Amino acid sequence: MSEKIAAILEAARAHAQDVISPNIDAWNAAKKWPRDASDKAGAAGLTGLYAPEEFGGQGLPLSEGIQVYEQLGLGDGAYAFALSMHNICTFAGCGYGTDAFKGKWSSDLTSGRKLAxxxxxxxxxxxxxxxxxxxxxxxxxxxxxxxxxxxxxxxxxxxxxxxxxxxxxxxxxxxxxxxxxxxxxxxxxxxxxxxxxxxxxxxxxxxxxxxxxxxxxxxxxxxxxQGLQGSLMAIDIARVSIASGCCGLMQAALDTALSYSKNRKMFGGKNLHLDGIQWMLGEVATDLEVSKLLYRKAAEALGTPEGPLMAAHAKRFVPDAAVKAANTCTQVLGGMGLLQPYGLDRLSRLAQMLRIVDGTTEISRVVIGRELQKRAASLPDLPVPKGFGEADTNTVSVAAQ
CATH class of the missing domain: 2.40.110.10 (Butyryl-CoA Dehydrogenase, subunit A, domain 2)
Incomplete structure (x- = not known):
């Protein structure tokens, strides 16, 4: 990992820890976008991730920049989602916009002074x-x-x-x-x-x-x-970005459950010493590691012929895993998991939202299914075993009716 992306990821982690997490409940209560927070994100270099340096951006490849949302997702998945969409638009404007547009908008967008x-x-x-x-x-x-x-x-x-x-x-x-x-x-x-x-x-x-x-x-x-083709590319980037943010959400849920269960006393010991709790959280930990590998591989494929399929795989699997993780971690806390201060109810709702936006998991299944049809067409036909002739086929057909 280069020093540059390491510094950006650390800035995103610090932004989640110092700006998002302490204030998210107040933001939701106020029902207003925290412009001061996104201004700080801009100052930290998080609003022009893929834009060229000549326009004030970071010039990161998609495969690296998308990892930022995993860190922001530690604070809040919806906040990470909003910044991901801004970065996609900034990328499009600085990469494909007219010279006049770039001259008027690029530096304001990469700096976060203006949002898209x-x-x-x-x-x-x-x-x-x-x-x-x-x-x-x-x-x-x-x-x-x-x-x-x-x-x-x-x-x-x-x-x-x-x-x-x-x-x-x-x-x-x-x-x-x-x-x-x-x-x-x-x-x-x-x-x-x-x-x-x-x-x-x-x-x-x-x-x-x-x-x-x-x-x-x-x-x-x-x-x-070019409108549809460009939109589909933007959606593929968004789908992988959502998967990245979901990994941060899963980590936040897991950390909450671990912090609670390591001190919670029950049945003569700590909850975290119980096999049942360890197995539940161990499954979350495995899903989290798989999700990280999947979204990062999908990010590397963006812009290649495999990009749409890999984005679909990431969007289908990771948000589902996030929903499961949030629900499992809530279960580990028992009744306490339903209380607002622990934040697990919010994470469960966020995970469900992230399953839907920028293409539901069902749409991802359609994309995957079409690719499977193409692969099936390229495979040789299997020989029909003896005894499964036309008469048998008719028999099966009649029986099915």
Missing amino acids: NFALTEPQSGSDATNMYTRATINGDGTWTISGSKAWVSLATEADIYFTVVKTSDAPGHKDMAMIAIPADAEGISFGPMYDTPSYNFLPMSEMYLDKVVVSEDNIILPIG
Whole structure:
């Protein structure tokens, strides 16, 4: 591990320990994004992880930068998720944006002075990204006029710019899709009521409405025809980032259970001396180690032909393991695990949220299943054993009916 990534990971660990963990309950009670905290994250170099150094970023490869969310997840998975989306947008803007866009926005985004978020999902479409109603009309002066709505927009009302995926015609399919960055102060942009999310109310989420919003062509991030492909790449990065954050969540749950059970006296000894407790927590520890290896391998595959499949494997396995870990650790504490000061109820709810965002675990299973079909097609057919001829097949078929 290079000195640079080691220093960044230590900064992220310190941010989780000193900024997130002591304040997360107060943030949720206030129901407001802690801008002072994300400002500190920016000062620590956590808001421009993949952006080039020339724009003030860290210039880290995805395989290294994604490990930051494991450390942030020790404090809170939703906070880690929000910063991961900001970093993905910053990466896209600094890597694919126009020169004019980079000149205006790049340093503010990499420093965290301004926050960005990604807007793809729509109220009626969910995981069906091509079933999109948000439309952009290209005007004679090159500007784009955009109307439509987006759902589950993170950092709603808080982000300074929204990287928004649109269609530019009514034709079915994705060949007319593009991505354009819409500033939060553009005329015609508004937000619905904040979603009520009890365990991460500090992270504002709502629908975003676009009513004839006019945006400069300078803000085109991905031109017509590249919108879906770029969005899928962003989602793959997000899925691996979520898996990384889940590992931090699992570690936090495990540490809470260990800290409690090492002193809890029962049946003539300490809880942690009981075989049953050791087996429960040992299974969590194994799942955590497997999850770390899986998300890191998936991060290394991003940008390669294996990237989407590995991202699907990580998104399917790790959040499920996090849900199991949070529930198991709650069980270890017994009734005390239900009390807010221990934080396990919050971790259980967060783990469930992370199973859903940026593609549910079921969508990941679809991706994996399609790859298995391709592999099956490339394998030789197995010979039919003697006695399993046409008559037997018909017999089985009739019996099945």
